[in-house]
Amino acid sequence: MTTRWLSPEEQRAWRAYIASVALVEDALDRQLQQEAGMPHLYYSILATLSETPERKLRMTDLAEELKITRSRLTYAVTRLEKDGLVGREDCRWDKRGSIATLTEDGMRVLERTAPGHVETVRALLFDRLTPEQVGQLEEIFTAVSEGFQGEDARPTAEDVPWRRRSGKSCS
Amino acid sequence: MTTRWLSPEEQRAWRAYIASVALVEDALDRQLQQEAGMPHLYYSILATLSETPERKLRMTDLAEELKITRSRLTYAVTRLEKDGLVGREDCRWDKRGSIATLTEDGMRVLERTAPGHVETVRALLFDRLTPEQVGQLEEIFTAVSEGFQGEDARPTAEDVPWRRRSGKSCS
DNA sequence: TAGGTTTGTTTCAAACTTGAACCAAGCCCC
DNA sequence: GGGGCTTGGTTCAAGTTTGAAACAAACCTA
Numbered sequence: 001m002t003t004r005w006l007s008p009e010e011q012r013a014w015r016a017y018i019a020s021v022a023l024v025e026d027a028l029d030r031q032l033q034q035e036a037g038m039p040h041l042y043y044s045i046l047a048t049l050s051e052t053p054e055r056k057l058r059m060t061d062l063a064e065e066l067k068i069t070r071s072r073l074t075y076a077v078t079r080l081e082k083d084g085l086v087g088r089e090d091c092r093w094d095k096r097g098s099i100a101t102l103t104e105d106g107m108r109v110l111e112r113t114a115p116g117h118v119e120t121v122r123a124l125l126f127d128r129l130t131p132e133q134v135g136q137l138e139e140i141f142t143a144v145s146e147g148f149q150g151e152d153a154r155p156t157a158e159d160v161p162w163r164r165r166s167g168k169s170c171s
Numbered sequence: 172m173t174t175r176w177l178s179p180e181e182q183r184a185w186r187a188y189i190a191s192v193a194l195v196e197d198a199l200d201r202q203l204q205q206e207a208g209m210p211h212l213y214y215s216i217l218a219t220l221s222e223t224p225e226r227k228l229r230m231t232d233l234a235e236e237l238k239i240t241r242s243r244l245t246y247a248v249t250r251l252e253k254d255g256l257v258g259r260e261d262c263r264w265d266k267r268g269s270i271a272t273l274t275e276d277g278m279r280v281l282e283r284t285a286p287g288h289v290e291t292v293r294a295l296l297f298d299r300l301t302p303e304q305v306g307q308l309e310e311i312f313t314a315v316s317e318g319f320q321g322e323d324a325r326p327t328a329e330d331v332p333w334r335r336r337s338g339k340s341c342s
Numbered sequence: 343t344a345g346g347t348t349t350g351t352t353t354c355a356a357a358c359t360t361g362a363a364c365c366a367a368g369c370c371c372c
Numbered sequence: 373g374g375g376g377c378t379t380g381g382t383t384c385a386a387g388t389t390t391g392a393a394a395c396a397a398a399c400c401t402a
Contacts, residue, residue: 003286010297013305016312017296018215021192022238023319029360039388044189060350067193072389074352079387096350096397115174125188126181128314134184136307141187143299148194200390210358210390231380243359245382250357267367267380 024124031120036113038083041068042076043117046085046110049102056101058091085109195295202291207284209254212239213247214288217256217281220273227272229262256280 006014028040036043048065049055057065063073077100080086085106091097102110126134177185199211207214219236220226228236234244248271251257256277262268273281297305 003289004293005289006292006297009309010305013309013312014292014296016309016316019238020312020315021196023316025192026238027319033360041388058350059352067190067197069390070351071353071391075388078352091350094350094398096395098351118174118176121177121185122175124318125185125315126177128318129311133307133311133314134181136304137311138180138184138187140300140304140308140311141184141191143304144191144296145187145194147295147299148198204390212358229380230382240360241381242361242383246358249382262380265368265380269381 027124028117028120032113032117035116036109038080041066041072042080043110043113045073045076045080045100046102046106047114049086049100050107050110054101055107056089056099059098059100062100080106198295199288199291203284203288206287207280209251212237212243213251214281214284216244216247216251216271217273217277218285220257220271221278221281225272226278227260227270230269230271233271251277 025040032038032040032043044066045062048062049057059070059073059077063070066073077086077088081088085103087101087103089099089101091099129137196211203209203211203214215237216233219233220228230241230244230248234241237244248257248259252259256274258272258274260270260272262270300308
């Protein structure tokens with residue numbers, strides 16, 4: 001089939017998107033590196049753990065939630081563990097499993113740096129959009145994310161809150 | 172001042188955005204790694220050069236266009252040079268300058284892989300959006316990019332097409 | 343229940359990115 | 373016309389990411 005090139009409008013949208021993503025991620029990384037001594041992804045790991053009832057999540061679930069590879073997560077958690085911000089527990093029910101937990105120190109770092117982070121997100125993104133655009137943003141990227149179902153994501157939510165994927169739980 | 176936390180809607184938008192960006196970039200990187208043997212950024216370097224009348228651009232301008240650091244670009248161009256896809260020329264007017272040029276081989280790789288790339292971009296993004304949403308996407312990220320003016324971007328377009336920043340040209 | 347497959351996680355080497363430092367080369371101005 | 377500042381680019385070390393391979397435990401199934 002002959003290529004369906006992007007229309008001029010699509011091209012403009014694509015370019016604006018690509019440029020913005022780069023700029024926003026860089027700004028976010030720099031801000032968090034400054035304030036929290038870690039890049040955005042690492043902060044997100046802490047944040048994700050903190051939102052869980054017990055502040056723990058299995059590696060695979062955490063990786064899936066953050067849309068990153070397990071190997072990338074392993075590396076990141078190892079670093080955060082060295083910094084004392086997260087810990088690892090063995091999963092009692094599935095001896096293969098490893099559970100990342102947010103430590104008290106990790107929680108403190110998060111609480112200390114969250115306001116600055118949110119402020120940055122606002123400055124970079126939300127402050128520049130109208131309320132309608134915020135809604136549009138949500139719809140657009142919800143649609144985009146949904147395009148990936150099956151490759152990842154799976155059903156979700158399970159009996160044990162920090163264990164969201166397959167039917168089994170642990171710890 | 173007390174932190175302006177994100178509203179539930181803003182949070183949903185932010186999360187959907189973050190997740191989508193990760194998924195889209197990963198998919199794009201994988202696709203291009205497969206078809207072109209290089210990650211998305213490297214492909215973008217070739218693409219950007221190809222859109223220039225003479226298929227050459229000064230390093231700084233290229234970096235600015237792509238919103239990346241000069242050092243990152245230096246590394247990338249060095250790799251692409253090894254692969255024979257881009258070359259470096261000295262700038263005759265400003266002896267400090269270095270000009271990246273797209274080679275014939277580079278152009279061929281681009282032409283061969285562009286259709287697959289565009290198809291992927293469609294599959295990941297545009298095929299999932301309504302025409303109105305494409306327009307919204309453009310407006311949203313144009314607004315976001317504009318938030319960075321002054322930190323980068325500068326005036327643009329100059330007398331010599333592949334030299335877009337300061338008043339001088341070369342080669 | 344042994345053997346084979348799948349799943350959860352880590353490991354390893356190679357590739358890439360970051361930021362600070364460095365080296366020229368242009369510029370400015372007294 | 374010789375400092376001193378700025379700009380264009382590269383280099384270097386440290387940190388991060390990638391993808392494939394390695395392992396181990398769990399899960400079939402004959």
